[in-house]
Amino acid sequence: MDYLKTVVPSQLIGERGSNLVVINPGSANVRIGLASQQVPFNIPHCIVRNVKGLDEGMRRAVKDQMLNSQATPAQQLEREKAYDIIASLLKIPFLDEEAANNNFPRTIGRIDGYMPHSNRNDSTFTWTTVMERNPISSSVIEDTQKDSLETTSGHGKEPSSEEYKFKEFICGEDALRISPVEPYCLCRPIRRGHFNVSQHYPSQQVCEDLYTIWDWILIEKLHIQPSDRNMYSAILVLPETFDNREIKEMLSIVLRDLRFSTAVVHQEGLAAAFGNGLSTACVVNIGAHITTITCVEDGVALPSTSMTLPYGGEDISRCLLWVQRHHQTWPSIQTDPMGKPIDMLMLNKIKESYCQIREGEFDAVAVVHSYEQDRPVGSHKTRLSSLNVPPMGLFYPTLFVKEEYPPPPRSWFHDYEDMLEDTWHMEFSRRPDMPDGLYMTSNGAFSMWENYPVFPTRSKKEENVGLAEAISSSILSTGRIDLQRKLFSSIQLIGGVALTAGLVGTVEERVLHAIPSNEAIDTVEVLQSRSDPQFVSWKGGAILGILDFGREAWIHREDWIRNGIPIGSGRKYKDSYFLQAQAMCYYNS
Template sequence: MVGKRSGKALLREEGLERTDNNMDLTTWPLVNMINQKNYYTEYLKRDDQILPLRLLQEERRNRMTAKAKDRDRQLAQANVNEPHQSGADMDMDDDLGMDDAGELLTGQDALGSKVIVIHPGSQNLRIGLASDALPKTVPMVIARKCAMSESEEDGGEPSPKRLKTEDGNEMEPEKMFGEEFSSQYAKMCADLKIHMRSNKRRVLPNSKELIVNYNKRAPPETISEHNDPLRIDWTEIAANPQDAPGYFTGQEALRIPDKSNPRYKLFWPLRCGWYNETDYREKKDLYDDIATIIEEAIKTQLNLRRKREWVQYGCVFIVPDLYERTYVTQTLEMLMRDLGFGKVCFIQESLAATFGAGYTMACVVDVGAQKTSICCVEEGMCIENSRINLKYGGADVTETFMRMMLHDHFPYEDINLKRRYDFLLAEELKTKFCTMNEGDISPQLFDFHLRASGQDTRKYTFKTYDEVLLAPQGYFQPSIFDNSLKLKGRRKLIDRSYDIYEGGPNDPVSSAQSAVISLISPLLPTGGQTNGEATNGQAAPVPAKAPTLLHKTNESDRTPMSAIGTPAPDDDDTPAPIGDPNTTTNVLATSMRDDVLPVISLDTAILTSIAHGARGNEHQTKNFLSSVMVVGGGAQVPGFYSFLEEKLKELRPGYLKDIVIGTPPRELDPQGVIWKGGSVFGKLRGTNDSWIGRMEYDRLGARLLAYKCMWAW
């Protein structure tokens, strides 16, 4: 008889007995589930958890410690019988500041001698120490060895481009630029005569025929080189092509003979305020050229030859108001890595202009060589929705002036702006003879000297009439400019910046710029309304009878083939915004940013910027209209300020007493006001939190810009 089996024996026989030692399966701590109805975290909610802010607090603490130690040292060394400053009096002293090593800066060092201010442009680079009174101006160009020069490319096609007959010969001067240019030019001449007669100015009926007949029969006078006291010193090239330098920058590049051996080609890294993607095959070459031009300017103009010492210097870099994020981030990379500065900060152009002029509130109009920017500034901040960036400037006036002169049988008919000496000659002629004073319009006799390498100097005499005024008047009738190549190569190398979370473009947008694009392209809605209709029920500064504002676009290269007219004033005296763009409009404007060239008349653009900056506030509108400040080299035409003021008053007759065009105070050169503002910004001590140091950049990179920029990054 089998006895009864115990339960333990059965478990052992069946293999079900527990054999572990009651230990947990893992030593990792168990995390309980979060109660999602009520939980809280402090992650990145305190300043000491954010590296840039924590370093800033430590810097302030170190500065206060150094000042306290210095004060105690002075008190200990002072004679007890002599009166000494109290702690309160010493706190009122000027803050001398500290350098990166924590050393106290004194004397000239505290006034900006360790800060380099850089303001690049499409044609010129302005650079200097913050302690300098004026900047050094260097052409923003580099010449590199190439198979052929820029004047020999494209079969030697000149600039401005001339039309040819079927047999390959050039057309007559009146037809060489096409019927569209000839008709617009003739209309501008007729309108000027009507305007001058209405102002009781004397107009000779046959003035145009007189100058044309004179220019047709004005042969040049040849002057031998030894009899020319103002002959040009050309850049010397080594006799052996292999020993010739790989590149030249600045003025030396412009003085290289076009037929040099070896050949050199000029590269302008910036065009119309954008990266010049047309002339480059790789974006690395484009970035390297910008760094090389700045590096050579620092060595030659500032006499800072040893690059390893630049870590002791800070850099204030001036960027456009309506910038591209890729441009800023790449510039930061270049300044930190390639040039090796110890610290870097950025400031926008319009804000720098107010710093340099000492204005607290202004509508800044910066007319450059190839770009015109407009922005309203109030109490140290650029109003984001008022920013406008137009793609024309002084270089367009130069080219248009030459086209008008050639149309009127200019005696030097072979002028080619792609040749270096002709380019410099055209800039000189524009600077000397162009004006916007109607009182100076009469048949006048002028002369100039043509100096080319390896050729005798030639002296030309010519007559001008209304060309000297109609060319700069193109700012207010930009259809006369040649805009056909300004979008060529756009986005060929460098793509726009995209948000890493949402995936869409994240370049800054402006409702004023969106309004400009909507004027050019009627297919873009403005605030859900048709073009020229504001959502607040007020009339926008667009004519009731809409002019032709559409840029016809070629499907192959998206090049605008026509330009726009100048809108006429409306009957309403209140400058309301051109539309009230919403999110949809900004998205559409951003998507069309690379396809539509922003070109409208300057007076309309200024009123649009002020309307969007004031946002319907009557008092603020008057303040902006009474403080329009014009800077930049493109506006340095005699009579430009009064002409612009007259145009604004024609568009806004209800503000005749308020519209004032201001000039920079203290007799500052308008071309250097923006740079001067950057130098003032670079010398701020204790209140400037925009500096980016090397250590924090190594750790966070371009993400620092969200904490360091003075505007919403």
């Protein structure tokens, strides 16, 4: 500890950061990198597998996930009501007024809109190549090609079926850019803040997909081979939505399957506070699928304040499409963000480039692309309308149709419980490489997990609560006026949506109005992030891992596999002020 008080932060990064891998998994993206890096790799958290390698049940499950469930009449009515409320606030025409005055297509004219990105029109993507050379026949092919060179007279030759084969699996963004005509099924192991477990997508397959994705990133992006991972430690920065069984599964993936020497778990909200050099803050993480709120006091997360809202950035993107179709500004193309993931990539890019919160009518000229089967990518220049409406859905969530996917066959998760017990009362075949002490028994027990405490309380799930009301409720639940005042003045917005222009001022204004009049609070402030809001939790996990390395919270691979984990102490960060001061050095050095 004395050494830590005198060491220069850059020296610590050099000594420890190069052997610490920080993993921050989310529903749509996973952020992975060495603690010594400035920013991590930000990679779509998905995988496609060749359908020939899947059984019929798994193939049907993935197809089910891609089905687009239309809004019910009741949802449509609520959505239209929310639009009109937002239109009144933003001083723009209501839906019916707009429709009555829009009997002809909009023309493309001068645009005075906000331009946050230089590549604002770059929403063009290309289909992924799904074929690779067949190593088995390569030597035979080479010999054959040598013999045929003399007879082909220099003309090109089509690859034979023996020379090329379909890739077994594809990860990351490449998995989202595969043509629907190709024989692949997309799998998303995490959805809406939980393992994407269903009747046809069992937890074993979810874990296998997580392992494959992370292993691919470690090899292809970080160039860390399995044989070298015993020299590395892993930091898992996990959202508060995961229950204990899910956390323990991810620890097993990291320690047993990926073969890291040691690992530690940090809460995402707490890591975000440290990532911005804060010891006390209300952390609001607006992810792609969910939004979480957690209050941190003196370097300790307060479980009773945690809330989960079932909407995020992708809901804004889908709402953007709905608004354009209603105003008849979207080209006559088949855009299906659930059935064609490449369309969601395009919508996300358009949202990031154009959407913002501001008063008055806000249109913009954009290039929209069409991705049709067996056709070249099409470009369509159009004038998009009401681009300030979709992000306001954060405050009026009935504007979103929350679930585009059909519900699972039965309830797999409960608000305050771990993964449904029924899914664990099954016999699973033991993997041949699984050591003693680490496999599922007939009653669903894992011998080393019974006494391993992770997060004492799951976050409360709220369905139709707006962001401002949720933030106010979370902070007021602390019950102490001095802490409440400090938290209302220390709101931290993180996640990609936090970059939306106009969001900070809107949060401050609407949270202030959401505070009950009998509360003695008159100031609300959103703090400016010291680093990219998309990666601040990952960065905080890196800082905590470097400063906290070697303490009792770290789990050794052998202990996890063979001996079980002893019950740990209560508050992990009793010296959080010291860690806070150390974290601040990273921004002042």
